Amino acid sequence: MTQQQQFPAPEAPQVTVRGEGRLEVEPELARIGVSVRARGTGRDAVLAALTGRNAEAVALVKSYGDAVSKLETGALSITPEQAKHGRGERLRGYQGWVRLSAELTDFTALGELVTRLADLEWTEVDGPWWALRPDSPAYAEARRLAVREAVRRAREYAAALGGSLVALLELSDTGLDPMPFGQPRGGGMRMAFAAEAADAPAPLDLEPQLQQVAADVAARFVMSPPTL
Structure with a gap:
C-alpha cells in the first residue's frame, strides 16, 4: 500500500490586478502668458512706458x-544695458518687461482677446495652454x-480557474495624470506684434x-478555491 503524499491545507487564494481608466475630454480652462516690454535710453522713460503698456494690457x-477667471502679475524687471564699446560702466540704455498670466473659462472670447493683446505695442503673447479644473468630474x-x-x-x-471573487483586500491609487492629447505639456503658440494698423x-x-x-489602480481580491 503506497502512502499518499500529504499537502498542507492552502490558504485562501488571492488575485492581484491593475485597472486603468482613460478619458479624452474637452478642456475647461485656457491659460495665456503676456509679456509687455519697453526699451529706451532713460530709466524713467522706460519705466513710464512699461507702466502704461502694462496698465493697457491689464485693462484689456x-x-x-x-x-x-484669473489674472496675475508674474514678474517685473528693469535692466540697464551696457554699451558694447568703450571703457568703464557706460550705459547704452535700459530695457524692462512685465509678465502677466490670465486664465479663461469662456473660449468664445479667447481668440479675440489673444489677437487684441498681440496687437498691442511691444507685447508678446504665449499660449494658450489648455487644462482641466482641479475639481473636474473627469x-x-x-x-x-x-x-x-x-x-x-x-x-x-x-473564472478562468473555476472560481469567483469573494472579498476585496486592498485597493490603491497608483496614479492620476492629466495630459494634453496629441501634444506634450508646454505646447502653445507665441505672437508678438506692434500696433501699427x-x-x-x-x-x-x-x-x-x-x-x-x-487613472491607475492596483487591487487585491480573495477568490474562492479554484477548480484545478
Whole structure:
C-alpha cells in the first residue's frame, strides 16, 4: 500500500490586478502668458512706458469680465544695458518687461482677446495652454473606470480557474495624470506684434485641445478555491 503524499491545507487564494481608466475630454480652462516690454535710453522713460503698456494690457484683459477667471502679475524687471564699446560702466540704455498670466473659462472670447493683446505695442503673447479644473468630474470618472476595469480583470482571472471573487483586500491609487492629447505639456503658440494698423485684426480661430485623463489602480481580491 503506497502512502499518499500529504499537502498542507492552502490558504485562501488571492488575485492581484491593475485597472486603468482613460478619458479624452474637452478642456475647461485656457491659460495665456503676456509679456509687455519697453526699451529706451532713460530709466524713467522706460519705466513710464512699461507702466502704461502694462496698465493697457491689464485693462484689456479685465474688460472681458467673467470670461477671465484669473489674472496675475508674474514678474517685473528693469535692466540697464551696457554699451558694447568703450571703457568703464557706460550705459547704452535700459530695457524692462512685465509678465502677466490670465486664465479663461469662456473660449468664445479667447481668440479675440489673444489677437487684441498681440496687437498691442511691444507685447508678446504665449499660449494658450489648455487644462482641466482641479475639481473636474473627469478625474472622478477616470478613477471609476479604473476600478471597474480592475474588478473585471480579477473576475476573468478567477473564472478562468473555476472560481469567483469573494472579498476585496486592498485597493490603491497608483496614479492620476492629466495630459494634453496629441501634444506634450508646454505646447502653445507665441505672437508678438506692434500696433501699427488702423483696423483691428480679425480674431484668431482657436480650437480647444482635447485633454487625456489617466487613472491607475492596483487591487487585491480573495477568490474562492479554484477548480484545478
